[in-house]
Each structure stands twice: as C-alpha cells, then as structure tokens.
Amino acid sequence: ASFSGAFGSILGRGAITDETWDDLEEALLRADxxxxxxxxxxxxxxxRVKAKEIxxxxxxxxALQADMIARLADADREVHFDESLEPGxxxxxxxxxxxxxxxxxxxxxxxxxQTEAGRTLLLAAGDTFRAAAAEQLGTWAERSxxxxxxxxxxxxxxxVIFDGIERAASKQIDLVLADTAGRLHTKTNLMEELKKVxxxxxxxxxxxxxxxxxxxxxTGQNGLAQARQxxxxxxxxxxxxxxxxxxxxxxxxxxxxxxxxxxxxxxxVGEQVNDLIPFDPDEFVNALFDTGTDG
Amino acid sequence: xxxxLSNRLDGIVKRLRGKGRLTEADVDxxxxxxxxxLLEADVNVTVVRSVCNRIREHAIGATRxxxxxxxxxxxxxxxxxxxxxxxxxxxxxQYASKPPTVILMAGLQGSGKTTATGKLALxxxxxGRQPLLVGADLQRPAAVEQLRTLGRQVDVPxxxxxxxxxxxxxxxxxxxxxxxRDVVIVDTAGRLSIDAEMMEQVRLISGAVSPDYTFLVIDxxxxxxxxxxxxxxxxTLQIDGVILSKLDGDARGGAALSVKEVIGRPIAFASTGxxxxxxxxxxxxxxxxxxxxxxxxxxxxxxx
Ligand SMILES: Nc1nc2c(ncn2[C@@H]2O[C@H](COP(=O)(O)OP(=O)(O)OP(=O)(O)O)[C@@H](O)[C@H]2O)c(=O)[nH]1
Ligand SMILES: Nc1nc2c(ncn2[C@@H]2O[C@H](COP(=O)(O)OP(=O)(O)OP(=O)(O)O)[C@@H](O)[C@H]2O)c(=O)[nH]1
Ligand SMILES: [Mg+2]
Ligand SMILES: [Mg+2]
Numbered sequence: 001a002s003f004s005g006a007f008g009s010i011l012g013r014g015a016i017t018d019e020t021w022d023d024l025e026e027a028l029l030r031a032d033x034x035x036x037x038x039x040x041x042x043x044x045x046x047x048r049v050k051a052k053e054i055x056x057x058x059x060x061x062x063a064l065q066a067d068m069i070a071r072l073a074d075a076d077r078e079v080h081f082d083e084s085l086e087p088g089x090x091x092x093x094x095x096x097x098x099x100x101x102x103x104x105x106x107x108x109x110x111x112x113x114q115t116e117a118g119r120t121l122l123l124a125a126g127d128t129f130r131a132a133a134a135e136q137l138g139t140w141a142e143r144s145x146x147x148x149x150x151x152x153x154x155x156x157x158x159x160v161i162f163d164g165i166e167r168a169a170s171k172q173i174d175l176v177l178a179d180t181a182g183r184l185h186t187k188t189n190l191m192e193e194l195k196k197v198x199x200x201x202x203x204x205x206x207x208x209x210x211x212x213x214x215x216x217x218x219t220g221q222n223g224l225a226q227a228r229q230x231x232x233x234x235x236x237x238x239x240x241x242x243x244x245x246x247x248x249x250x251x252x253x254x255x256x257x258x259x260x261x262x263x264x265x266x267x268x269v270g271e272q273v274n275d276l277i278p279f280d281p282d283e284f285v286n287a288l289f290d291t292g293t294d295g
Numbered sequence: 296x297x298x299x300l301s302n303r304l305d306g307i308v309k310r311l312r313g314k315g316r317l318t319e320a321d322v323d324x325x326x327x328x329x330x331x332x333l334l335e336a337d338v339n340v341t342v343v344r345s346v347c348n349r350i351r352e353h354a355i356g357a358t359r360x361x362x363x364x365x366x367x368x369x370x371x372x373x374x375x376x377x378x379x380x381x382x383x384x385x386x387x388x389q390y391a392s393k394p395p396t397v398i399l400m401a402g403l404q405g406s407g408k409t410t411a412t413g414k415l416a417l418x419x420x421x422x423g424r425q426p427l428l429v430g431a432d433l434q435r436p437a438a439v440e441q442l443r444t445l446g447r448q449v450d451v452p453x454x455x456x457x458x459x460x461x462x463x464x465x466x467x468x469x470x471x472x473x474x475x476r477d478v479v480i481v482d483t484a485g486r487l488s489i490d491a492e493m494m495e496q497v498r499l500i501s502g503a504v505s506p507d508y509t510f511l512v513i514d515x516x517x518x519x520x521x522x523x524x525x526x527x528x529x530x531t532l533q534i535d536g537v538i539l540s541k542l543d544g545d546a547r548g549g550a551a552l553s554v555k556e557v558i559g560r561p562i563a564f565a566s567t568g569x570x571x572x573x574x575x576x577x578x579x580x581x582x583x584x585x586x587x588x589x590x591x592x593x594x595x596x597x598x599x
Contacts, residue, residue, distance in 0.1 A: 026340055032518035035334045098516065099541060099569070100405025108436075130569070131409075131444035132437040139436035184544035218403065220337030220518025222546040243404060246487040248520035271404070271434070 006030075006289055010057050016049055020057055024064065031251035031288040032220055037258070041067060065285050068254065072281035075263035079110075079238065080209045081119075081175065090122070090168040092161075092176045092206040095240075096194060096230050097214035099182030102242035102268055104133065106214055107177045108140030109268070109276035115144045119174040122147035124164030126157040126197060127181035137179050143273055147173060157181065157193065158200035169205035176206060185229030198234045210237050212265065217243045217250035227256040241279065242268035249288050303328045304370055317369075322354050325369050336547035336586045339522040342556045350376050374583055381555055382579035386536045386563040388422075388508065394477040395427070397468060397504050401497055401528055402512035404485030407540030409438065411512050411566055412482040413445030414574040418564075419478045420449065427476035429467030430455035431500055432484035442482055449571060452476070460484070460496065465503040481506070488527030498531050508535045510563065513550055515542045521550035522557050529558040536563035539577065543567040547586050 006027030010020050021042060028038035045063060048054045054063055081091050093110070095103045104127070111121050123141045125148070127133035134150040141148035149167055151160035161178045168176045180197060183190035201208050213236040215223050230236050239257070241250045244267050253264050264279040307325055317325075326347055333343045353372035390396045398415065400408045409432070416426045428446050430453055432438035439455045446453035452474065454467045464481050471479045481504060486493035501509065511534045513521060528534055537558075539551050542565050551562055562577045 029334060029340050030519050032337075032520075035331055098544070100407060100514070102405065130441070131448075132441035135437035135440045136435070184541065186543075186545045216405065216514075216516075218514070218517050218520045218524075220516060220546070220549070221335055222337070222516045222544065223518075225545060243487075246403070246520070247489050247523045248518065252518065 027289050031249035033251035034255050037255045068285045069281050071258050077263050077265045082209050087172040088169050090176050090206045092201050092208045093210040094178045095212050096180050101214045101216040103214045104137050106240050111146050112144040112273045122168040122173045122176045124161045124178045125150035126161045126179050128155045128157050129181040158197045162200050165204050165206035185226045191233045195233050212238050212240050214240045218248040219252050223252035227260050238265035240266045245269040336549035337518045338549035339553035342553045377583035378579050381582050386561045391507050395471040395479045397506045398480045399506035399509040400482050406512045406514045408512045409482050411538050412480050413571050415480050416451045417449045417571050424478045425476050426451050426478040427471040428453045429481040431460040431464045431481050433460050434484040461499045461503050464500045468504050488524045494531050510536050510538050512538045515539050515548040516546040517550040521553045525554040525558050534560050536561050538564045540566040549586050
C-alpha cells in the first residue's frame with residue numbers, strides 16, 4: 001500500500017490520538033464509504049485500542065484494512081454462465097442502472113471478453129428511449145463482431161430483448177447481453193417497465209443468469225438507494241463498478257456489498273474495449289486510502 | 296429513507312424549547328447532527344468542516360435573539376447559511392456584442408452534457424435566439440448521432456466534422472456566422488479530470504472557440520469527488536457556471552454546495568429529467584432544504 005494522504009498523517013504521529021480517529025474517519029468519508037459504515041468500522045477498533053490490543057498507528061491502519069478486506073472476503077464474484085443449458089437456450093445477462101453510469105460501454109467490454117473466451121454472443125438494444133442508444137450499442141457489437149438486435153425508437157424494451165433472445169435461441173447463440181435504458185430508481189413507472197423486462201426475458205427460451213447493476217465510482221451516498229431499489233425490482237446478482245480510473249474511489253460499493261449483500265463483480269477502468277477487470281478486494285481497499293491530496 | 300435532519304433536530308428543538316440559552320454541550324449535539332446530515336447529502340468533508348464552523352458561530356449567536364427558541368434559531372441559521380453559499384450572484388446570460396455567443400459544455404463521462412446541450416438549445420430558443428449545436432465529441436460511439444437526434448427534436452441545426460474535435464469546434468463557430476445563428480453550443484466528450492491528455496484537448500477546444508460561457512455539468516448523485524473534479528475543470532477552463540443534472544431523483548445533491556464553495560461560480564441551471572424541457576433556473580433555497588433533507592424548514596420554525 002502507498003502511504004500517502006491519510007496514511008501519511010496517521011503514521012506521522014507517534015501514538016494513536018483523537019486526531020488519528022478523525023483522520024481515519026475522514027479518509028473513509030472521502031472515499032464515499034459513508035458515515036454510518038465508517039463509524040461501524042471504527043467502533044470495534046476503538047475497543048481494541050482501549051484494550052491495548054492495538055497500540056501503534058501502523059497496526060491500527062493494518063487492522064482497519066484487514067477488517068475491510070475480511071468483510072469482502074466470502075462473496076461469490078463469478079459472473080455466472082450456466083453451462084448446463086442446452087444449445088438453443090441462451091444465457092441472458094441483463095444490465096441495469098441509473099443514467100449515464102456505463103451500462104452500454106460495459107456490455108461492449110463484456111462482449112469482447114466473452115467472445116474471446118469462445119462464446120457466441122448477441123447484444124440486444126433494450127434502450128429504445130435515449131437518443132442514439134441503439135447506434136451506440138451497435139458500434140460495440142461491430143467492435144467485437146457479435147450479433148445485434150434493435151427495435152424501433154420509443155418501442156417496447158421488453159419485446160426487443162425478447163426478440164433478441166429468440167433470435168439467439170434460433171441461431172444457437174450462447175449468451176445474450178441485454179442493455180436497458182438508464183433510469184432513476186425513484187421513477188416508479190420506469191422501474192415497473194424494468195420488472196417487465198426481467199419477466200419477459202425468462203418467457204422464451206432464455207434464462208437470466210446475471211442481472212448486473214452498474215454503479216459509477218463517482219456516486220455518493222445515493223448508491224445505496226440505487227442498489228436497494230434495483231434489487232427489489234430485478235433481483236440484482238452483482239455490481240459492476242465503473243470509472244474507477246478516475247479520481248473517485250467508489251467507496252459506496254463497500255456499503256452496497258456489506259450492507260445489502262450484493263457482490264461487486266467487475267470494475268471498469270477506462271472507455272476502451274479492454275478496460276474491464278475483475279473486482280479485487282485487496283486492491284480496492286488499498287486504493288480507498290491512497291488519497292494523495294487533501295481535496 | 297434516511298432519517299432526515301428535521302426529524303433528528305426536532306427532538307433537540309423540542310427539548311431546548313423554553314430554554315434561555317444554549318450550553319456548549321447543546322451546540323455540540325446540534326452540530327453533530329448537522330454534520331451527519333451534510334455528509335449524508337454528499338457535501339465534501341472539507342466543505343462540511345468550514346460550513347460547520349460558520350454555523351457554530353451563528354448557533355452561539357442565535358441564543359441572544361428573543362423571537363424564536365434557541366433550537367429553532369439554529370435550524371434557521373443552518374438554512375440561511377446554506378442558501379447564502381448556494382446563492383449569491385445569479386448567472387444572467389450576456390449575449391456577445393458581436394454574435395455568435397459561444398457556450399462550451401464540459402464534464403465527466405455520463406454527467407449529462409449532451410442532454411444539457413439539447414436543453415440549452417431549447418432554452419435559448421425560448422429566449423428568442425437561434426442556436427447552432429456543435430458535436431465535438433468524436434470519442435464516444437454515436438455521440439454525434441445522439442446530438443443530431445436531440446437537434447432534430449428541438450429543430451436546431453447540428454454541425455460536426457469527423458476529422459478532429461478542435462477543428463470541429465472552430466469550424467462550428469464559423470458555420471454559425473455563415474448561417475447567421477446567434478448562439479453556438481459546443482458539446483464535448485466526457486473526460487476524467489486526471490486525464491492530462493483529454494484535459495489538454497478541451498483546453499485547446501476552448502482556445503479555438505473563445506467561449507463566452509463555459510458550463511460544467513455535474514451529476515447530482517456525485518459524492519466526495521465533486522470537489523476535485525470541479526477544481527480541475529475550473530483550473531483548465533475557467534468555469535462560468537454549473538449545470539446540476541439528474542435532480543429528478545432522490546439524491547440530496549450536496550455536490551452543489553461543495554462545488555459552489557470551491558469554485559465560487561454560480562449554479563446556473565438544474566436539469567430535472569431526460570426530456571428536453573426538464574430544465575430550469577437553479578433555486579438556492581429549494582436546494583438548501585433538499586441538502587438538509589427537510590422540505591419543511593420553515594414549518595419547523597413556525598411551530599414556535
Ligand atoms: N473513464 C471511464 N469512462 C467510462 C467507463 N465506463 C463507461 N464510461 C464512459 O461513461 C459514459 C457513459 O457510458 P454509457 O455506457 O453510455 O452509460 P450508460 O449507463 O449506458 O448510459 P445511459 O444509457 O444513457 O443511461 C461514456 O462516455 C463512456 O465512455 C469507465 O470505466 N471509465
Ligand atoms: N433522469 C435524468 N437523466 C438525465 C438528466 N440529464 C441527462 N440524463 C441522462 O443521463 C444519461 C447521460 O446523459 P448524456 O447527456 O448522454 O451525458 P454526457 O455527459 O453527454 O455523456 P458522455 O458524452 O458519454 O460523457 C442519459 O441517459 C440521459 O438521458 C436529468 O436531468 N435527469
Ligand atoms: Mg446506455
Ligand atoms: Mg455526451
């Protein structure tokens with residue numbers, strides 16, 4: 001781990017003082033972990049310091065990081081593909097989330113990875129609402145040379161996705177990646193529409209084996225509400241954390257995973273086709289504290 | 296939903312009712328709740344600290360007034376302070392004496408720039424202007440197509456040239472002169488504030504068009520990073536105003552406070568939906584209540 005930012009000032013003190021706790025809390029807050037979660041992490045450590053179990057600032061830091069990593073330890077981070085499904089019964093991965101987080105781009109990246117892994121794919125443009133959303137996904141389909149299905153602008157998203165799955169089934173394609181329009185989790189009608197998409201996607205030959213909620217690393221405390229509402233509507237199976245190549249730390253997904261039990265599976269680190277990596281708890285936790293500057 | 300500040304403070308306010316003055320401990324308790332509310336609203340940690348220091352001074356001063364309970368005085372002081380920070384000078388567009396008036400849009404990926412470009416076009420039309428849109432995002436797949444679609448929806452022409460974003464921006468302004476359009480709005484690609492190459496590109500775009508106004512589009516759901524982003528864009532581009540997007544959700548939008556505090560530029564517009572008419576001038580008082588998580592600051596105070 002790098003010892004810049006919060007680490008520097010904490011380690012710079014000879015002992016654990018009130019300021020040490022303030023600095024630790026602040027580091028967690030700056031990473032968007034949230035006040036409740038931050039205090040929940042620090043309280044048990046305060047007990048351990050009181051009991052003289054921990055006396056050195058460096059040990060305190062190590063204990064905090066170890067604790068955070070431990071809380072992320074047991075999650076199943078695999079993006080599930082059911083191999084037991086017969087040809088003609090495609091796996092369906094559904095991508096959901098609020099506006100502009102990176103759903104369509106992530107599909108483009110996943111398409112490349114899955115194609116390289118030897119699977120055949122179809123991309124379904126379930127965003128019939130946003131201007132040029134289908135053209136955008138179409139470009140990604142070309143980039144990884146996958147099948148592509150789109151509907152009419154303003155058309156019914158569930159029927160586009162249904163059509164995509166039927167086409168995939170008839171061509172014995174392994175996997176359908178279904179894009180959906182960005183929507184705020186507070187919009188009841190749009191969340192109902194998404195529930196329908198989820199239902200209809202199972203109606204034909206396909207099986208939804210992943211519903212991935214895309215969360216932008218710049219997201220603050222609202223991320224928790226997003227995860228709650230999308231889970232309720234679509235039974236989210238994993239989180240994709242995007243834009244982690246920026247200055248934001250994405251700490252809200254720590255809260256999402258530990259409070260709601262939704263594992264973070266993939267991380268977006270750029271706009272190019274190869275900028276998608278598996279989520280690594282160690283790296284993520286270390287990076288949370290690597291602030292460099294005092295913003 | 297979260298326990299909002301009015302609920303949290305209500306208990307304190309009730310307990311302090313009839314009390315002549317606040318003790319140090321009372322003030323501490325109140326400040327703790329206010330700090331929590333601001334952090335929950337995603338106000339930047341550093342900004343929270345400075346705002347809380349100022350409020351603490353008010354809070355102590357507040358006890359001297361006879362008109363309201365001390366607790367209510369504090370709530371009012373908090374609200375007033377936030378409105379003061381969020382408000383100040385408002386942005387009124389001064390049109391260039393020699394048209395066109397050039398507007399440059401900038402911000403992180405997915406923040407809502409292209410949508411806001413379309414919205415501004417509609418807004419300028421409502422002000423009797425004739426805008427031209429320029430698609431200088433040659434990066435994101437179908438970005439120009441997206442802008443063209445929006446242009447058609449508001450019946451405004453769109454210029455773009457697939458060669459080069461800087462050239463596109465420059466030629467866009469020339470095109471506007473040729474067509475006699477009096478406002479040009481240049482949409483740019485989303486970029487990270489720490490991406491030196493992309494920040495240099497937008498600086499060059501700015502240099503090529505000499506914008507009259509540069510707007511930074513910020514997502515209302517942004518967390519602590521809003522400050523770093525705003526500072527970096529401001530340093531590169533001299534931001535004139537902020538457009539706060541996606542305010543139609545339930546994010547408290549503390550980013551508004553953070554950004555206003557660090558770059559000192561007004562929040563000019565609020566974007567409140569995906570449809571192009573979901574766009575309005577920014578209201579500091581509404582935003583203050585929203586950040587505090589209390590739509591009813593005044594009701595709370597009126598319970599006196
Ligand atoms: N730097 C960076 N940019 C990203 C990443 N993922 C997506 N983006 C960019 O974020 C912007 C929005 O991405 P989209 O894929 O269009 O997002 P979306 O969720 O499909 O958006 P809507 O469909 O409009 O809701 C684009 O400019 C992408 O290039 C990432 O991991 N890093
Ligand atoms: N609900 C809501 N959605 C919005 C608002 N403004 C923009 N959006 C949506 O946010 C997503 C991203 O908007 P864009 O305008 O494409 O964002 P951008 O900043 O141009 O994105 P890039 O060019 O990829 O960097 C789209 O789905 C828009 O429809 C808003 O005020 N409310
Ligand atoms: Mg999309
Ligand atoms: Mg755009």
